[in-house]
Amino acid sequence: MNQTVRHYDQPEVLGLENGLEAFQSSPAFRGPVEPLDEHTCNDHFAHIYETREEKFEAAIPFIRHGLECGERVMYIIEESTEAEVREAMCDAGLDVDAALATGALTFHTVQETYLRNGSFDPDEMIDFYGEMVTEATEDYEALRIVAEMTWLDDDDTSVERFIEYEQKINDLFEHTDSLAICQYNRDLFEPEVIRNVVQTHPHLIYDGAACHNIYYTPPEEFFGADAPARENERMLRTLRDRTTAKAQLHRRERFLQNLYEVSSDPTLSFEEKLQALFDLGCEQFDLELGAMAKVDPDADQFEVEFVSDDHEYFEAGLELPLSETYCTAATDTDGVGSVSDPVEAGYDDTYVHDEFGIKTYFGTYIEVEGDDNRTFFFVSEKPRDEDFSANERTFQRLLGQWVKYELERQQRERFLHECYEITSDPALDFEEKLERLLELGCDRFGLEIAGLNHLPSWDGKFRLEKGIGLGVDSDAELWTDPDNGCYCRQTMVEDSPVGTVDVRDTRWAEDTIYQEFGLTSYLGTNVSTGAAPYGTLWFGSTEPRDRPFSETERSFIELMGQWVSYEIEQRENNDSQRKLYEITANPDLDPDEKIDQLLEVGCKRLNLPIGMLTHKRERAFEIEHMHGSHPELDEGTLTPPLTDNYCRRVVNTGNSISVGDAGEAGWDGDALYTEFNLKCYAGTQVFIRGENYGTVCFTDMGPREEFTEAEQVFLDILGQCVSYELERQQHEADLKETIDQLEQSNDRLKQFAYAASHDLQEPLRMVSTYLQLLENRYKADLDEDAREFIDFAVNGADRMRKMVDDLLAFSRVEHTGDEFDSVDCDAVLDHAIDDLQIQIEEKEAEIISESLPTVRGDQEQLEHLFRNLVSNATKYNESDRPRVEISADQRSNRWKFSVTDNGIGIDPDGADKIFDVFKRLHHDDEYSGTGVGLSLCQKIANNHGGEIWVESEPGAGSTFSFTLPAVENSTQ
Ligand code: ADP
Numbered sequence: 001m002n003q004t005v006r007h008y009d010q011p012e013v014l015g016l017e018n019g020l021e022a023f024q025s026s027p028a029f030r031g032p033v034e035p036l037d038e039h040t041c042n043d044h045f046a047h048i049y050e051t052r053e054e055k056f057e058a059a060i061p062f063i064r065h066g067l068e069c070g071e072r073v074m075y076i077i078e079e080s081t082e083a084e085v086r087e088a089m090c091d092a093g094l095d096v097d098a099a100l101a102t103g104a105l106t107f108h109t110v111q112e113t114y115l116r117n118g119s120f121d122p123d124e125m126i127d128f129y130g131e132m133v134t135e136a137t138e139d140y141e142a143l144r145i146v147a148e149m150t151w152l153d154d155d156d157t158s159v160e161r162f163i164e165y166e167q168k169i170n171d172l173f174e175h176t177d178s179l180a181i182c183q184y185n186r187d188l189f190e191p192e193v194i195r196n197v198v199q200t201h202p203h204l205i206y207d208g209a210a211c212h213n214i215y216y217t218p219p220e221e222f223f224g225a226d227a228p229a230r231e232n233e234r235m236l237r238t239l240r241d242r243t244t245a246k247a248q249l250h251r252r253e254r255f256l257q258n259l260y261e262v263s264s265d266p267t268l269s270f271e272e273k274l275q276a277l278f279d280l281g282c283e284q285f286d287l288e289l290g291a292m293a294k295v296d297p298d299a300d301q302f303e304v305e306f307v308s309d310d311h312e313y314f315e316a317g318l319e320l321p322l323s324e325t326y327c328t329a330a331t332d333t334d335g336v337g338s339v340s341d342p343v344e345a346g347y348d349d350t351y352v353h354d355e356f357g358i359k360t361y362f363g364t365y366i367e368v369e370g371d372d373n374r375t376f377f378f379v380s381e382k383p384r385d386e387d388f389s390a391n392e393r394t395f396q397r398l399l400g401q402w403v404k405y406e407l408e409r410q411q412r413e414r415f416l417h418e419c420y421e422i423t424s425d426p427a428l429d430f431e432e433k434l435e436r437l438l439e440l441g442c443d444r445f446g447l448e449i450a451g452l453n454h455l456p457s458w459d460g461k462f463r464l465e466k467g468i469g470l471g472v473d474s475d476a477e478l479w480t481d482p483d484n485g486c487y488c489r490q491t492m493v494e495d496s497p498v499g500t501v502d503v504r505d506t507r508w509a510e511d512t513i514y515q516e517f518g519l520t521s522y523l524g525t526n527v528s529t530g531a532a533p534y535g536t537l538w539f540g541s542t543e544p545r546d547r548p549f550s551e552t553e554r555s556f557i558e559l560m561g562q563w564v565s566y567e568i569e570q571r572e573n574n575d576s577q578r579k580l581y582e583i584t585a586n587p588d589l590d591p592d593e594k595i596d597q598l599l600e601v602g603c604k605r606l607n608l609p610i611g612m613l614t615h616k617r618e619r620a621f622e623i624e625h626m627h628g629s630h631p632e633l634d635e636g637t638l639t640p641p642l643t644d645n646y647c648r649r650v651v652n653t654g655n656s657i658s659v660g661d662a663g664e665a666g667w668d669g670d671a672l673y674t675e676f677n678l679k680c681y682a683g684t685q686v687f688i689r690g691e692n693y694g695t696v697c698f699t700d701m702g703p704r705e706e707f708t709e710a711e712q713v714f715l716d717i718l719g720q721c722v723s724y725e726l727e728r729q730q731h732e733a734d735l736k737e738t739i740d741q742l743e744q745s746n747d748r749l750k751q752f753a754y755a756a757s758h759d760l761q762e763p764l765r766m767v768s769t770y771l772q773l774l775e776n777r778y779k780a781d782l783d784e785d786a787r788e789f790i791d792f793a794v795n796g797a798d799r800m801r802k803m804v805d806d807l808l809a810f811s812r813v814e815h816t817g818d819e820f821d822s823v824d825c826d827a828v829l830d831h832a833i834d835d836l837q838i839q840i841e842e843k844e845a846e847i848i849s850e851s852l853p854t855v856r857g858d859q860e861q862l863e864h865l866f867r868n869l870v871s872n873a874t875k876y877n878e879s880d881r882p883r884v885e886i887s888a889d890q891r892s893n894r895w896k897f898s899v900t901d902n903g904i905g906i907d908p909d910g911a912d913k914i915f916d917v918f919k920r921l922h923h924d925d926e927y928s929g930t931g932v933g934l935s936l937c938q939k940i941a942n943n944h945g946g947e948i949w950v951e952s953e954p955g956a957g958s959t960f961s962f963t964l965p966a967v968e969n970s971t972q
Pocket of ligand 1: 872873901903914919920921928931935958
């Protein structure tokens with residue numbers, strides 16, 4: 001029932017308003033419906049129509065409404081056929097057969113009704129309707145009648161008789177549960193008949209509009225000698241009423257226009273708007289001063305906040321007891337109040353009357369949510385003759401509504417701004433922000449306790465993560481059992497905030513929270529991380545609340561809950577990401593364990609039970625790893641080879657994909673959906689060296705909420721971690737293969753070098769032996785040249801043997817890092833010098849060495865190293881007194897050794913080459929050698945993780961330096 005109808009002083013019985021309601025609520029009725037406001041009339045419509053469509057347009061909603069209200073509907077058919085009526089009803093979706101079968105709908109002919117005795121008899125008809133109503137209301141709520149009146153045209157009923165009938169039927173309908181539409185075809189009746197119909201029906205439906213009939217003439221006035229005078233009187237009155245109504249409407253429109261212009265002007269501040277409204281009100285109500293005051297009726301307080309004009313007494317800041325002001329006229333009514341005669345209204349001994357001389361008051365009481373209540377009023381020192389009109393009261397109410405709206409809007413904005421200030425403050429951490437938000441909320445809601453509760457596992461207990469006003473430390477751990485947890489339990493399962501202002505008479509009173517802490521009023525909202533429930537954010541008090549939680553307050557707590565959810569999700573995201581990195585970087589986990597742990601973190605973060613790594617095969621995806629279980633899927637399973645497979649979508653689109661409800665996303669044709677029941681899915685691509693390998697994906701056999709942005713970012717990172725891990729595994733496998741191959745080829749090379757040098761020894765020996773034999777045996781026969789040639793050949797063979805020997809030594813030097821020992825370099829050098837004794841003595845060389853350290857290495861190799869360097873230092877030396885100095889410097893965990901000579905030095909162009917095998921800077925005639933020595937030194941230094949290099953100037957000696965690893969915790 002609409003607002004207008006409710007205001008009407010309606011009778012208990014079925015009335016006209018029900019008919020209007022039928023038209024107003026029906027989309028089939030196209031026209032406007034004039035409200036009943038200030039009209040009293042009987043329950044009887046006349047419908048004047050011209051076409052068949054028009055006829056049903058009003059009748060069908062009227063019937064439907066009656067059937068829906070449990071009434072009996074009587075349809076008297078005359079002009080139409082029953083089939084036509086049925087068709088129109090069926091077209092409108094009415095179940096005609098059912099209604100007929102139950103008797104809720106009945107069809108009648110005029111012969112059964114109006115013309116029962118062959119012609120129309122008003123009295124009998126009234127009796128008949130009376131009986132019908134009595135009968136109908138035994139089983140039904142009321143009787144509704146639709147009557148086609150075409151019969152009237154043929155019947156010889158006089159106008160007088162018909163009017164008489166109308167009067168009686170009006171009486172009947174007014175006092176019984178009945179309502180009727182009489183339908184008149186305008187084309188069928190004489191204009192005069194239609195005029196009579198118009199005059200005798202207070203309510204007319206015409207051309208799609210249901211209207212109050214200003215031409216209505218009450219039946220009792222219809223006839224008689226003074227009928228014309230009454231008619232004139234009515235016409236004049238109608239004229240005047242309409243003019244007054246028009247003028248009022250115009251005033252109302254102008255007022256609304258002004259109000260709209262002021263309130264919607266974006267260039268005006270609140271104060272300026274207020275001032276404009278004061279001006280508007282003063283003009284409208286013809287009063288001198290407008291003002292707004294903060295009031296508290298309970299505390300009897302009144303404080304002026306704004307005044308429209310300078311006034312001797314009324315000014316901002318003025319405080320008075322509310323009871324000494326006229327504002328009680330408004331606060332007492334909870335709405336608009338006025339005083340136009342202070343003496344009569346009992347205000348003559350108030351302060352404002354006596355001291356300020358105020359005689360007239362017109363104001364509104366405004367209850368402002370989250371702020372002080374106000375009165376918005378106008379006063380005058382002049383008395384006023386008449387009271388304020390209904391129109392003026394409406395204006396006053398509208399002004400009050402605007403002020404209320406504005407104050408509440410400001411209040412909301414202020415609160416949101418404060419929330420924003422807290423949440424965006426970079427100097428505060430999450431805990432501090434939360435605490436301040438809780439304090440702000442307490443202040444806003446007028447509650448003294450607040451907290452954030454976390455439910456770690458659905459069947460477990462709630463933990464208070466942060467609480468204020470509970471009389472316990474705000475970081476103290478406080479657990480509550482969800483068995484009795486009405487407050488948080490209920491809040492967690494609801495989508496929107498849950499609140500109660502007094503739990504005492506509810507089952508919540510059994511909750512531990514009430515029993516232990518006496519929490520009597522409560523407002524809470526749920527907090528979640530992505531799709532996973534996390535807990536509740538709540539506010540409460542040990543006192544019942546004096547007012548319900550408003551929509552605004554609910555939306556505030558919801559907003560705070562959303563912020564907390566977001567922050568917690570971020571925190572969880574960071575935690576999960578950290579876990580991912582830890583797993584990926586953990587060297588102690590084997591590859592399978594790593595993948596499984598990564599999937600486990602994913603399942604937890606996305607709150608899904610199944611996580612998989614799939615490998616793209618030619619037509620299907622193979623599950624390579626699976627965390628969690630599924631009745632039909634397992635490691636090694638090939639997913640159905642369909643082109644629209646979930647994972648295939650990820651690979652085809654090249655993007656991560658997540659759907660909370662695969663059915664809703666239109667994936668219900670996929671075999672994974674139909675056969676394997678996978679109802680939600682989040683998957684991302686996995687790559688190895690830029691090539692797509694497959695997917696890492698998470699799923700469940702039930703749908704869930706859509707994935708949040710943060711969850712999708714997490715999924716991408718997880719995909720990268722898995723890709724990285726697979727790539728690393730691949731890399732390691734490749735490396736191992738290369739090392740294996742290298743080792744094999746080294747072995748082969750070693751075997752070759754050994755075999756070559758070993759096997760070459762024999763033929764070489766043969767060459768030199770037979771050459772010497774030749775020389776000895778045929779010495780006499782050989783001339784000088786031949787002997788010289790043989791010498792060359794023997795020398796060549798000898799040199800080659802040395803080279804082969806050196807090569808053999810070179811190939812034997814191996815990487816023996818694991819077998820390194822502590823080696824005393826003093827001893828090593830001594831040994832080397834011993835070996836070189838003859839050479840040193842020949843050259844009369846001086847070997848000077850400081851005390852050398854102990855290093856980690858291979859003794860034999862180091863002897864080779866020192867021997868070669870000391871040997872070269874004396875060999876490539878033309879000084880009268882060759883000098884070789886050996887020294888060592890520690891550099892963190894290694895030693896740098898230097899062998900410095902005063903020899904011939906090295907040409908810079910050759911310095912790079914001398915470490916290559918067989919590379920020499922001198923011919924054998926000058927200095928004998930094979931060119932292997934320094935390459936061997938380099939190999940030995942490298943074997944020990946060190947390097948070798950030379951610094952030299954031709955003619956100024958050379959320094960060969962190399963590094964070796966130090967013995968741990970030792971400088972010696
Ligand atoms: P070899 O001494 O058998 O020729 P090495 O590999 O030991 O082979 O040395 C390579 C070349 O480096 C030598 O032929 C020589 O020309 C040059 N060389 C090595 N040590 C010195 C040095 N201390 N002073 C000058 N030249 C050197």
